[in-house]
Every structure is written in structure tokens, then in C-alpha cells.
Amino acid sequence: MNSALPSSLVSGTRPSVLAPMQDVTTTGFMRVIGRRGVPDWFVTEYFRVHETSTPEKHILDSIQNHGTARPVFAQLIGEDVPHIIRTIKLLQAYPIAGIDLNMGCPAPKVYRKNVGGGLLRDPAKIDEILSAMRAEIAGTFTVKMRIGFDGMENYETILDLINKHKVDLLTVHGRTVKGLYWSEVNYPAITQAVKKVTCPVIANGDVTQATKATQLIRETGAYGMMMGRHAIRNPWIFRQWREQQQGQPVYQPKLSDVRTYIQELADECCDYSMHSERQAGRLKKFLNFIGLAIDTEGKFLYDMRRTENLGDLLKCCDAHLMGTRANEIYPDEPHRGLIARPTRETQQTCEL
Numbered sequence: 001m002n003s004a005l006p007s008s009l010v011s012g013t014r015p016s017v018l019a020p021m022q023d024v025t026t027t028g029f030m031r032v033i034g035r036r037g038v039p040d041w042f043v044t045e046y047f048r049v050h051e052t053s054t055p056e057k058h059i060l061d062s063i064q065n066h067g068t069a070r071p072v073f074a075q076l077i078g079e080d081v082p083h084i085i086r087t088i089k090l091l092q093a094y095p096i097a098g099i100d101l102n103m104g105c106p107a108p109k110v111y112r113k114n115v116g117g118g119l120l121r122d123p124a125k126i127d128e129i130l131s132a133m134r135a136e137i138a139g140t141f142t143v144k145m146r147i148g149f150d151g152m153e154n155y156e157t158i159l160d161l162i163n164k165h166k167v168d169l170l171t172v173h174g175r176t177v178k179g180l181y182w183s184e185v186n187y188p189a190i191t192q193a194v195k196k197v198t199c200p201v202i203a204n205g206d207v208t209q210a211t212k213a214t215q216l217i218r219e220t221g222a223y224g225m226m227m228g229r230h231a232i233r234n235p236w237i238f239r240q241w242r243e244q245q246q247g248q249p250v251y252q253p254k255l256s257d258v259r260t261y262i263q264e265l266a267d268e269c270c271d272y273s274m275h276s277e278r279q280a281g282r283l284k285k286f287l288n289f290i291g292l293a294i295d296t297e298g299k300f301l302y303d304m305r306r307t308e309n310l311g312d313l314l315k316c317c318d319a320h321l322m323g324t325r326a327n328e329i330y331p332d333e334p335h336r337g338l339i340a341r342p343t344r345e346t347q348q349t350c351e352l
Contacts, residue, residue, distance in 0.1 A: 043144070
């Protein structure tokens with residue numbers, strides 16, 4: 001591991017990154033994404049760091065067995081400095097591109113422990129953590145943060161700390177912790193970071209499609225883009241943005257391509273040893289996002305949420321995506337008025 005940032009897959013294009021998403025950025029999902037136009041690099045689900053923690057085996061598996069040939073950063077979440085250092089020593093034995101610190105997770109059960117987004121309330125603790133991590137990490141050290149906890153009063157101070165401790169790359173999600181995933185993204189705050197810090201900045205937050213990624217590069221001056229939930233909905237987004245940057249025809253998937261994607265999600269991300277009802281529940285987490293662009297009325301979302309096992313769920317997908325609709329173009333943007341879940345986002349974890 002060295003301190004150089006990974007090169008883009010195609011020289012001259014801005015980097016794209018798949019966001020770290022708990023219970024999503026698994027080995028299987030990385031493989032599925034990789035078949036549709038791989039991002040320039042990945043960031044893992046976070047490794048929980050505390051007194052008795054050891055690196056989670058399934059996250060280590062995603063580092064070693066994703067099969068995309070693209071770099072992977074290992075993300076940590078925690079505030080206990082000695083155990084952060086202990087974990088860094090363990091992870092540096094694996095084929096990682098660098099270590100990333102999570103300063104953005106908005107789940108109450110996380111931030112109440114003063115980790116993730118909770119750290120944004122405590123610049124002194126951030127100063128301590130960044131100092132220790134920078135001293136330990138010989139290679140690339142990155143940070144992913146939000147613009148504040150419930151306001152931006154500490155934002156400039158934290159950006160100064162990013163400079164002080166010579167962080168190699170900063171990713172900014174342009175929302176506060178309390179803004180969760182629905183508040184309007186504050187892109188001017190990302191521009192503020194770009195102007196303030198000495199390292200490159202990756203922009204994150206509602207990067208819905210390739211054209212918007214290009215627009216945000218111009219608007220914010222960011223080095224690259226991180227896509228999360230919209231990459232679940234449209235796994236071709238990394239390919240599409242790369243093609244757009246090169247002036248090439250942009251790939252337009254059909255609904256039949258979406259059905260193939262869903263089948264691969266079932267095969268790679270659902271444990272077939274589980275009861276069929278649980279398999280269906282797992283796949284529905286992805287379909288809640290995919291379904292945002294399948295029809296304007298939300299009929300697919302309505303029907304799929306009412307299936308009770310994996311077999312019936314896949315038949316529902318066939319009914320909505322194949323037959324006479326198979327050759328329809330899958331939209332770049334989600335349809336207005338649809339939501340990913342019929343109930344509120346869980347606020348207890350960062351999982352979908």
C-alpha cells in the first residue's frame with residue numbers, strides 16, 4: 001500500500017467510486033456491479049472498531065474475492081484510538097488501496113456512541129483520531145464525512161484538521177447527519193471543501209445519473225463522484241459516466257437487462273440456504289431502489305412488496321420486466337413521487 005491515489009480505469013476520466021453501504025457493498029454485489037461497468041474503486045462496508053473487535057470476515061472476503069481487479073479501500077468506524085491502530089495493523093496485511101475513516105453514518109445507534117456521524121460534534125476527538133491514524137498509515141489515508149451533525153458550525157474546523165493531518169483524499173456527503181438521506185444536498189458546501197482542503201475531494205449525495213455527475217464536477221470542482229443508492233437502482237451508472245466523459249455513445253439498458261441484473265442479485269446476494277421468505281426479503285432491499293424507475297405509478301413496487309417467497313418474487317419481476325416490456329429502455333432517473341420504502345428509513349442502522 002502506498003500513498004498514491006488509484007488511477008482511473010480510463011486515463012483522462014474523473015474517478016467514480018461505489019459508496020460503502022452496510023449490508024450492500026458485499027462480495028456478491030461488487031461482483032454484480034463489476035459485470036456492468038466497474039467503478040474506479042470501491043470502499044468496503046465499515047469495520048466496527050472497539051475493545052473486543054476483530055475485522056469482520058465477510059468484509060475481508062469482499063476485499064479478497066470481489067473479482068473486479070479494481071482497488072478497494074477498507075473503511076473503519078470507531079473512536080477508540082488504540083483499537084483503531086490495532087485494526088489498521090491487521091488490515092494492512094490485506095490487499096487494500098488504503099484506509100478510510102467513517103465520519104458520516106447517520107444512524108442513531110451509531111452516532112450515540114460518538115462514532116460515524118457522531119464524531120462531527122467533537123473536533124477535538126477528530127484531531128486525536130486523525131493524528132494517530134496518519135502516524136500509523138504509511139499508505140493512502142482517506143476520510144468520508146458529512147457537512148455537520150445538525151448544522152455546519154464545526155465544518156471549517158474539521159476541514160482544517162483534514163489539512164493538518166495530511167489526509168490524502170476527502171469524500172464529502174453534502175448533508176448533515178440529521179438530514180439523513182432525504183434532505184436537499186448542499187452542493188455549495190462540497191465546493192467549500194474543494195476550495196479549503198489541499199487534497200482531492202470526492203462529491204457524494206444524490207448523484208442520480210451520468211449527466212448529473214458531469215454537472216456536479218463543473219459546479220463543485222470535485223475530483224470525482226461517489227454513487228451509492230442510485231448505483232443500486234442503476235448499476236450501469238459508472239459505465240455510463242465513463243462513456244459520457246469520453247464522448248462515446250452512452251449505454252442504455254433495457255428492462256430485460258434489469259431482469260438479468262435482478263437474477264444475478266438473487267444468485268450472488270441471497271443465501272439459498274435461508275428460508276425462501278428470508279431470501280425474498282433480502283432481494284426486496286435492492287428492488288425497492290430498482291423499482292423506482294420501472295413504472296411511473298409504482299405498480300411494480302406495490303406488487304413485489306406483496307410477494308412472500310423468492311419464487312413468486314422472481315415471477316413478479318418477469319411479469320413487469322419481460323414479455324412486451326422487455327425491450328423498453330430503463331430510465332436514467334427514478335420516477336418522481338415514488339419512494340424506496342413504504343415506511344420510513346430505518347434510523348437504527350446504516351443498512352438498507
